Amino acid sequence: MQDNGKGLLKDLFTLAFLIIVVVIPIRLFVVSPFVVDGESMHPTFENLDYLIVNELIYVFKSPARGDVIVFRYPGNPSIFYIKRVIGLPGETVSIVKGSVSITAADGATFELPEPYIVYEDATYTKKVTLGPDEYFVMGDNRPNSSDSRVWGVLPVKNIIGRADLRLLPPSESGFFPGTTQYNLASTTPAS
Numbered sequence: 001m002q003d004n005g006k007g008l009l010k011d012l013f014t015l016a017f018l019i020i021v022v023v024i025p026i027r028l029f030v031v032s033p034f035v036v037d038g039e040s041m042h043p044t045f046e047n048l049d050y051l052i053v054n055e056l057i058y059v060f061k062s063p064a065r066g067d068v069i070v071f072r073y074p075g076n077p078s079i080f081y082i083k084r085v086i087g088l089p090g091e092t093v094s095i096v097k098g099s100v101s102i103t104a105a106d107g108a109t110f111e112l113p114e115p116y117i118v119y120e121d122a123t124y125t126k127k128v129t130l131g132p133d134e135y136f137v138m139g140d141n142r143p144n145s146s147d148s149r150v151w152g153v154l155p156v157k158n159i160i161g162r163a164d165l166r167l168l169p170p171s172e173s174g175f176f177p178g179t180t181q182y183n184l185a186s187t188t189p190a191s
Helices: 002-029
Strands: 031-035 050-054 068-072 080-087 092-096 099-103 109-111 125-129 134-138 159-168
Touching: 031 159, 080 092, 080 099
Parallel strands: none
Antiparallel strands: 031 050, 050 159, 068 080, 068 159, 080 134, 092 099, 092 125, 099 109
């Protein structure tokens, strides 16, 4: 009986050690849970979808157009938002009657294909040129999203990470939910 007590104590110590050395650092520095609150990313994400956010990805590369990111809201950093990256540093984002076009730093302009969105009022117009560390983000549910159209550009320092895994609901679970790969070579030049 005495050996079972020592074995249990050793197992508990090993478990505690693994939690402290492996689990906590991964949770603090690599991935974090995020629960979608609201309808701004409908139909891609719904209210209460449970996501895992990769916090390490942007240490090695910059956010890409189409990435679904979680970030601290610039107006109140204690609030977290989830949106899609639309415009990259140095670009100009133009929204005319609901259509988004991008002018790259080299002057090339193209209309952004967005098959994932809920279309907004076709009278909406906006034009924003992004600085070197700024991103333009929008929700997929354009009529019901507080995003860069409302509160301005997103500083890179506010970005937490990319939504890389959806756990709930189970019927929608999977890796890289909402990811869009733009084939910009085949996009229509904006007029």
